[in-house]
Amino acid sequence: MPETPVLYVLNGPNLNLLGEREPDIYGHDTLADIQARCERAAGDATVVFRQTNHEGVLIDWVQEARTEASALIINPAAYTHTSIALLDALKALSIPIVECHLSDPSRREAFRHHSYVALAATKTIAGHGARSYELAVQAALELAQERVVA
Numbered sequence: 001m002p003e004t005p006v007l008y009v010l011n012g013p014n015l016n017l018l019g020e021r022e023p024d025i026y027g028h029d030t031l032a033d034i035q036a037r038c039e040r041a042a043g044d045a046t047v048v049f050r051q052t053n054h055e056g057v058l059i060d061w062v063q064e065a066r067t068e069a070s071a072l073i074i075n076p077a078a079y080t081h082t083s084i085a086l087l088d089a090l091k092a093l094s095i096p097i098v099e100c101h102l103s104d105p106s107r108r109e110a111f112r113h114h115s116y117v118a119l120a121a122t123k124t125i126a127g128h129g130a131r132s133y134e135l136a137v138q139a140a141l142e143l144a145q146e147r148v149v150a
């Protein structure tokens with residue numbers, strides 16, 4: 001791990017709409033608000049925070065994290081439940097992976113109950129709204145530190 005940890009926080013499709021619609025499910029924070037929360041929670045660590053609506057772009061960024069990040073936090077949005085390609089990309093990483101969701105998909109529609117990403121994730125944090133991201137940053141920093149010490 002680099003001297004200062006580098007956390008990649010990657011966000012999947014439609015999360016750019018946060019704060020504009022469905023606040024009852026996803027809360028009132030915009031993605032920019034969530035980025036600020038992550039940066040605050042990360043302290044001195046570097047946060048690389050991105051969002052894309054495109055599966056291939058998300059996979060390119062996961063591959064980039066392989067060599068550039070100390071840990072990866074990912075909210076793949078709907079790709080959580082559909083993307084074997086994303087799972088394969090995540091499986092190639094040896095850094096900790098924290099799967100992060102605003103809502104708790106296990107308490108929603110049946111089609112959200114299965115997560116391909118969980119098969120590669122070190123830890124999953126879901127159901128705390130925007131706070132899920134802060135908890136994910138804390139967990140990612142701890143997991144990255146454990147790897148250095150081990």
Ligand code: CA2
Nearest residue numbers: 014015017018021077078101102103112
């Ligand atoms: O709870 C989460 O964080 C999810 O990853 C959000 C995804 C959903 O497909 C997952 O099952 C759980 C959906 C993100 C869509 O975000 C929107 C935000 C505002 C308005 C419309 C969609």
